Amino acid sequence: MSATTSTGASTEVQLSEPRIARFLFTDKRSAPLWLALRVWIGVQWFAAGMEKAFPGLLEGDLQMKNSWLNNGGASLKAYWQGSLAVAPGAKGAKITYDWYWDFLNMLVSGQHYTWFSWFIALGETAVGLGLIFGCLTAIAAFFGTLMNFSFMLAGSTSTNPALFAITIFIVLGWKTAGFWGLDYYVLPLLGTPWERGKVTGGKKNYSTPSPVA
Amino acid sequence: MSTLTSSKPSILNQTVSGGLGVLGGLWLVVSPFILYDGYKDKAAKEAADTATTAGIVLGIVAILLAVFCIVTENRVDMFKYRMIAGVSMVVMGVYMFLAPELSDFASFKDPTYNLQFTGAAFILIAGFVTQEIYYKSKR
Numbered sequence: 001m002s003a004t005t006s007t008g009a010s011t012e013v014q015l016s017e018p019r020i021a022r023f024l025f026t027d028k029r030s031a032p033l034w035l036a037l038r039v040w041i042g043v044q045w046f047a048a049g050m051e052k053a054f055p056g057l058l059e060g061d062l063q064m065k066n067s068w069l070n071n072g073g074a075s076l077k078a079y080w081q082g083s084l085a086v087a088p089g090a091k092g093a094k095i096t097y098d099w100y101w102d103f104l105n106m107l108v109s110g111q112h113y114t115w116f117s118w119f120i121a122l123g124e125t126a127v128g129l130g131l132i133f134g135c136l137t138a139i140a141a142f143f144g145t146l147m148n149f150s151f152m153l154a155g156s157t158s159t160n161p162a163l164f165a166i167t168i169f170i171v172l173g174w175k176t177a178g179f180w181g182l183d184y185y186v187l188p189l190l191g192t193p194w195e196r197g198k199v200t201g202g203k204k205n206y207s208t209p210s211p212v213a
Numbered sequence: 214m215s216t217l218t219s220s221k222p223s224i225l226n227q228t229v230s231g232g233l234g235v236l237g238g239l240w241l242v243v244s245p246f247i248l249y250d251g252y253k254d255k256a257a258k259e260a261a262d263t264a265t266t267a268g269i270v271l272g273i274v275a276i277l278l279a280v281f282c283i284v285t286e287n288r289v290d291m292f293k294y295r296m297i298a299g300v301s302m303v304v305m306g307v308y309m310f311l312a313p314e315l316s317d318f319a320s321f322k323d324p325t326y327n328l329q330f331t332g333a334a335f336i337l338i339a340g341f342v343t344q345e346i347y348y349k350s351k352r
Contacts, residue, residue, distance in 0.1 A: 029348070031340070035336055036306070036332075036336040039336075043314060060317070180303075180340070
């Protein structure tokens, strides 16, 4: 943001973040808060994913015949067809946007539910584990929001809006959300695309973020 | 928030947080008999029994850890063990989120929400206080 003074000189104004934003998204002392949020969201994703991929495993009664990995995508096909039953704009339509209706229609017509069901089942489980253990937390959270967003566009509300809203904050807090988790080790090792880590050829003394003064 | 920037250690944090830990532990022990006693359905009763057992065990452990932190708060030589107790309470809080799924009573809302809310309280209170004490000890 720049302006010009009466003498013609230009000035630059730097807007700083509010203290609460700095505390949440930059200060590692916010780690306990992120741990609680992360584990709560992660358990829900993990349970949902396990129920799709390995139904009954957590209850000690594995039923692979009902698994999304084993039924040729039948469950996902049924879900998509339910969403596609009424075209956008008509009474009772689950999908609002034409482009998303066309997208799901293309997936059903091309029988992509066969591999997509693996993607969703294993993806939900991986998102859950990533959030619980705090490993690549923001990436796991991003894919979680992507799935929430997709399910909402397909007409499912359920817990999707709440999970989406909270997980967005986890994405924004990528530097600190996994600090009390495996990201404490993983982030310095991998670094970022704009600042490489120890393993990817970065500075030797790369360290985790320090509390902001 | 001023205690986070104060140069003097805040004993109030440890006393209050220890007291809250004791209250949290007592709640875990007592709450099953308040919230989910009297289920008639067999599956619900089994789930409630599992959650009750988990609550009582976790509650007793939480009370012991919290009392230990309160009793030893002025003992510098016990600092390391107070850190371990604080971290243990955070880990217990994480376990409370996982317990409904691992012990197969997640479909029953009362015990699940009770454990998860109490677990969140343990993570936040024990986490922030333990962290504060740790960073102060580093200065």
